[in-house]
Amino acid sequence: MSAMTPTEFLGAVPIDGYGPGFFRVGGKVHHGSIIVTQDGVLPWGGLDDVQPLLDLAGSVDVLFIGMGADVAFPPRPLTSALEAAGVMPEPMGSPSAARSYNVTLSEGRRVACALLPL
Template identity: 65%
Template sequence: MKLTPTQFGGAAAVDGYGPGFFRISGRVVHGAVLVTAQGGAAWAGLDDRAPLLALAGQVDVLFIGMGADVAHAPADLVAALRDAGVAVESMASPTAARTYNVTISEGRRVACALLPL
């Protein structure tokens, strides 16, 4: 699916997704992806916590896309991120991508970690 373009003030945006991939600012990333204002990078998934915890002090909220369906992120991951000062919102990956785009366009300090559909 292609998302509607908007103004992102130079921040990376999720501009499309489909089965097994995401398009971040025109670049296709296969599999799970971590997206910040600086760009998108492959991410190894929920067990790959180091890059998520490294967001502490850089973002206020992390949207975690759990794939095609709504699901909760693992409670211990959420607790670790909250202890590091990062609020977590879990939702389906398409919703997380759209929510990230809206909030980054507002200039907010957010990131999203998306599991593929």
């Protein structure tokens, strides 16, 4: 398991760590794909489960999409739908997405992270 470095999150929920098939957010372990916002964690059905990501429109400025262990691009219809809704998708590997989420969150910015497991 990889642990994340603690920082100041002003009451928001950070991603604490991750490992094969799970993420630890705010001290609680979650298995499978998840969406993390400053308010908490939601289960996510993966790249075909678009609606929960579209529901973030207006509440986040950037959405980090963790594509698993490696860097990959999400399907173009997903990124097009997000962009049309005003959600800026930033795909990367899940470890990088988790770290980027925490840094951006610590800056007080409106951010979310959708993570596929490693």
